[in-house]
Amino acid sequence: QVQLVESGGGLVQAGGSLSLSCAVSVRTFSMYGMGWFRQAPGKEREFVAAVTRSGGTMRYADSVKGRFTISRDNTKNTVYLQMNSLKPEDTAVYYCAGGAVMITTRQSGYPYWGQGTQVTVSS
Numbered sequence: 001q002v003q004l005v006e007s008g009g010g011l012v013q014a015g016g017s018l019s020l021s022c023a024v025s026v027r028t029f030s031m032y033g034m035g036w037f038r039q040a041p042g043k044e045r046e047f048v049a050a051v052t053r054s055g056g057t058m059r060y061a062d063s064v065k066g067r068f069t070i071s072r073d074n075t076k077n078t079v080y081l082q083m084n085s086l087k088p089e090d091t092a093v094y095y096c097a098g099g100a101v102m103i104t105t106r107q108s109g110y111p112y113w114g115q116g117t118q119v120t121v122s123s
Contacts, residue, residue, distance in 0.1 A: 002026045002112045004096045009117030012086055016121070020081040022096030022114055030054075030074040033100035035110055036081045038092035038119075045095065047105040049081060059103055064090075086121045094119050 008020040020036070035050035049070035050059045058070050069082040079096060094117050097110035104110075 002099065004098055004112055004114035006094065006096045006114045006117040009094060009119045011120045011122065014086060014088055014121055014123050016086050017082070017084045018086065018119060020083070020094055020096075020117060020119075022079045022081075022098075024077045024079070024096075024098055024112075026077070026098075029077040029098075032098055033103045033109075034070075034072060034079040035097045035100065035104070036070060036079075037095045037097055037107060038090075039095070039116075040089075040092040043092075045107065047107070048094070050100070050103050050105060051079065052103045057103055059105060061105075083119070086119075088121045088123045090119060091121050092119060093117065 003025040005023045036048040037045050039045040051070045055072045067085045072079040096114040099111040100109045
């Protein structure tokens with residue numbers, strides 16, 4: 001059974017930074033693309049960032065481009081999301097997603113999901 005466990009969420013002031021981690025319990029971690037999504041209160045879950053299995057190609061939502069960085073360490077079966085210059089509108093539950101055959105922004109492309117971690121940005 002594949003498990004994705006996010007960590008690193010919390011409360012931060014606007015302009016601050018947070019780093020999220022997602023540990024994945026699967027031997028074939030390096031074979032699949034990974035992504036981050038988020039869901040704000042009263043809104044649908046949306047794409048944030050994605051990375052290819054090698055870590056060589058990343059894709060970002062326009063709303064986070066230049067502020068967020070996705071990366072992965074295949075030796076640790078972990079994917080990261082570094083979030084800088086945070087804004088109140090970044091407040092959401094952030095979900096790690098995995099198992100993508102190719103890099104994708106679509107939720108349907110990821111068969112495995114974590115439970116989510118809350119990120120709250122105060123103004």
